[in-house]
Amino acid sequence: MSNKSPPPRPAPRLYLATPVVDDPASLLAELPGLLAAADVAAVLLRLKETDQRTMISRIKALAPPVQKAGAALLVDGHPELVARGGADGAHLPGIAALKEALPSLKPDRIAGVGGLTTRHHSMDAGEIGADYLLFGEPDAKGQRPSSQAIAERLDWWAELFEPPCVGFAMSLEEAHEFAASGADFVLVGDFIWADPRGPKAALVEIDAAIKNAHATALAEQEHG
Numbered sequence: 001m002s003n004k005s006p007p008p009r010p011a012p013r014l015y016l017a018t019p020v021v022d023d024p025a026s027l028l029a030e031l032p033g034l035l036a037a038a039d040v041a042a043v044l045l046r047l048k049e050t051d052q053r054t055m056i057s058r059i060k061a062l063a064p065p066v067q068k069a070g071a072a073l074l075v076d077g078h079p080e081l082v083a084r085g086g087a088d089g090a091h092l093p094g095i096a097a098l099k100e101a102l103p104s105l106k107p108d109r110i111a112g113v114g115g116l117t118t119r120h121h122s123m124d125a126g127e128i129g130a131d132y133l134l135f136g137e138p139d140a141k142g143q144r145p146s147s148q149a150i151a152e153r154l155d156w157w158a159e160l161f162e163p164p165c166v167g168f169a170m171s172l173e174e175a176h177e178f179a180a181s182g183a184d185f186v187l188v189g190d191f192i193w194a195d196p197r198g199p200k201a202a203l204v205e206i207d208a209a210i211k212n213a214h215a216t217a218l219a220e221q222e223h224g
Contacts, residue, residue, distance in 0.1 A: 008221075009158070011214040012179045013041035014207055015166055017076075017189030022048040024061045030199065031062070035069035037200050038207035041185060042072040044091055052081065059085025072110060079104055079111075089131070095121055102129055112166070115139075119156070126163050133157065134187060136168035136178075147174045151181035158182030172209055179210035180217045186210050 016034070018027060034040070043066045047055050059075060063086045066073040072088035075081060079090040079101035089110025092098045098113045105111045106129065114134035116122045125133055135157070136150035144150075150167060157165040159182065166185040167178030175186045188206055195202035 008218050009182070009184070009214070012183050012186050012210045013039050014203065014210070015042045015044060015185045015187040016040050016192070016203070017044040017187055018046050018062075019190070019193050020046045020048050021058055021062070022050075024058050028061060028065065031065050032069065034200055034203055035066065035071055038203040039211075040069070040071050040203070042074055042088075044074050044076055044187065044189075045087070046076045046189075047078065056081055056085045059087050063087055074110060074112060082109055091134070095124055095128075098125060098130055099128060114168070119153075122153075122157060123161075126161050130163055132164040132166050132185065134166040134168055136174075137187075138168075144168075147177055150174075151177050154178055154183045155181045158184070169206075172206060175206050176209045176213045179213035183210075 021027060045059065045062055047058060055078065059081060063073045067088070074089045074091050075085065075087050076091050077093065079092065082090050082105065089112065090101060090105060091112045091114065092101050094113065094115035098111060102111055110131045111129065112132045112134060113125045113130040114137045116125055116133060116135065122133055135153045136144055138144040154165050154167050164184035165182065166187050167183035168187045169175035169178055170191055175188060178186050192199045192202045192206070
């Protein structure tokens with residue numbers, strides 16, 4: 001048979017967004033255990049806005065434990081601080097910010113992008129060199145598409161394009177749905193940190209859910 005099906009997609013991995021970091025001490029204490037407990041590919045550092053020197057020192061404090069665990073540390077915005085803080089890249093809020101940041105990040109660092117409201121914007125981002133595309137994050141007013149619409153966008157992208165796609169999950173159910181629909185990574189944040197059982201239990205549960213969703217989707221493809 002000549003029409004070999006493409007190799008199966010690897011299981012999605014977690015992308016963990018931090019709380020907004022002012023004093024990094026408590027996060028520093030917690031991160032190594034979290035990163036050891038689940039398959040976290042990257043950590044998105046959300047910094048409280050303050051002076052540049054303070055923000056750089058916070059990146060410098062948090063980069064080593066993340067990188068030592070084999071994950072990448074990305075800064076939410078602030079591409080100008082990435083190299084100075086020793087981070088691995090930046091997550092940028094839209095096409096204009098991506099275009100502006102690419103010269104300072106490439107080729108050594110990761111440039112991810114979100115805020116892509118249309119398929120056309122998504123294709124533009126892929127063409128100009130985004131390392132990943134994030135679908136489903138809330139906008140400035142806290143509005144976001146339905147989880148079904150996000151899953152459809154992930155499915156469309158995964159089917160047709162090369163750069164990895166990330167689904168922004170706000171619950172265990174969404175993480176499961178996005179993993180099944182084609183996300184290469186699932187971004188989790190606030191609901192992990194707010195879990196009454198603690199973030200580690202939440203993260204382990206999510207990791208198992210996305211691996212399970214992926215395995216089920218693969219099995220269905222094979223028997224379909």
